[in-house]
Amino acid sequence: MPIASQPVQDILHEVYHEMQPHIGEGKVADYIPALARIDPKKFGMAVVTAEGEVFTVGDAAEPFSIQSVSKVFTLTLALGRIGAGLWSRVGREPSGTAFNSIVQLEHEHGIPRNPFINAGAIVVADVLLAGHQPRETLGEILQFFRYLSGDDSVYIDEDVARSEQATGFRNAALANYMSAFGNIHNPVEKTLGVYYHQCSLAMSCEQLAKAGLFLANGGRNPVSGLTVVTRERARRINALMITCGHYDASGDFAFRVGLPGKSGVGGGILAIAPGKASIAVWSPGLNANGNSATGTRALELFAKKSGWSVFG
Numbered sequence: 634m635p636i637a638s639q640p641v642q643d644i645l646h647e648v649y650h651e652m653q654p655h656i657g658e659g660k661v662a663d664y665i666p667a668l669a670r671i672d673p674k675k676f677g678m679a680v681v682t683a684e685g686e687v688f689t690v691g692d693a694a695e696p697f698s699i700q701s702v703s704k705v706f707t708l709t710l711a712l713g714r715i716g717a718g719l720w721s722r723v724g725r726e727p728s729g730t731a732f733n734s735i736v737q738l739e740h741e742h743g744i745p746r747n748p749f750i751n752a753g754a755i756v757v758a759d760v761l762l763a764g765h766q767p768r769e770t771l772g773e774i775l776q777f778f779r780y781l782s783g784d785d786s787v788y789i790d791e792d793v794a795r796s797e798q799a800t801g802f803r804n805a806a807l808a809n810y811m812s813a814f815g816n817i818h819n820p821v822e823k824t825l826g827v828y829y830h831q832c833s834l835a836m837s838c839e840q841l842a843k844a845g846l847f848l849a850n851g852g853r854n855p856v857s858g859l860t861v862v863t864r865e866r867a868r869r870i871n872a873l874m875i876t877c878g879h880y881d882a883s884g885d886f887a888f889r890v891g892l893p894g895k896s897g898v899g900g901g902i903l904a905i906a907p908g909k910a911s912i913a914v915w916s917p918g919l920n921a922n923g924n925s926a927t928g929t930r931a932l933e934l935f936a937k938k939s940g941w942s943v944f945g
């Protein structure tokens with residue numbers, strides 16, 4: 634990969650400047666009040682390099698609802714728990730359907746296409762719940778985020794979690810349907826409780842970029858020096874991010890940005906430039922696929938200016 638010819642902070646400032654006309658574009662998620670009331674003009678971006686240097690612009694220190702970006706980290710935990718056994722319960726193929734789609738599940742006997750669509754992430758939550766109470770599993774998930782970001786202020790927004798629960802009819806349908814195929818092992822409401830709470834994690838761009846850094850550095854956190862996963866596993870999580878991380882817009886994200894990425898309906902995206910940096914962006918307005926409109930645009934421009942791409 635080409636080395637950035639310009640200091641990262643300069644590139645970030647340029648991206649921020651060039652994004653100004655686009656800030657506020659897209660439609661903020663409105664299925665729950667806690668997301669609907671977020672100011673659409675928020676924009677933050679953070680880059681943490683493989684050397685552990687941190688660069689930020691805009692609202693990069695403000696916590697937002699990370700939603701489906703959490704799926705990268707629960708997948709990491711579940712692989713740690715049961716390893717390759719996970720792949721008998723969830724696939725590794727892009728779905729080509731929306732994040733909350735139910736259509737493939739009947740054909741494919743309750744085995745979700747990948748761990749990043751809602752059905753797949755609910756199975757992953759079910760794996761993490763095995764042998765535990767939801768409170769213990771959530772404690773483990775929260776600890777993992779705090780450990781990775783080196784920041785104990787990361788929290789779960791209970792207000793968001795309650796609203797997710799109150800409006801999660803599709804997720805309940807997915808979980809119940811998979812349960813009918815024997816692919817949910819715990820009581821459905823407990824598994825969903827874990828899923829809703831992981832979606833309700835509140836983090837800033839800076840915290841999120843730090844948390845993802847092990848994926849940019851062969852599985853090892855360069856700041857703590859501790860190995861989170863093997864190099865092979867980090868590579869594979871990155872492979873899943875680039876093929877499945879943006880649902881039915883994953884191909885478009887790979888084409889435009891060229892980096893593994895995972896989006897959430899809170900408007901956050903985590904992108905990984907292997908060997909270079911972990912990047913988090915937040916802009917709440919979403920495109921038609923439920924991914925941050927200006928966040929994607931900012932990452933596209935950042936990748937272009939830095940020359941960072943997994944495609945050479």
Ligand SMILES: NC(=O)CC[C@H](N)C(=O)O
Binds near residue numbers: 832
């Ligand atoms: N794409 C997302 O971020 C979806 C997460 C959301 N909480 C849901 O389950 O619908």
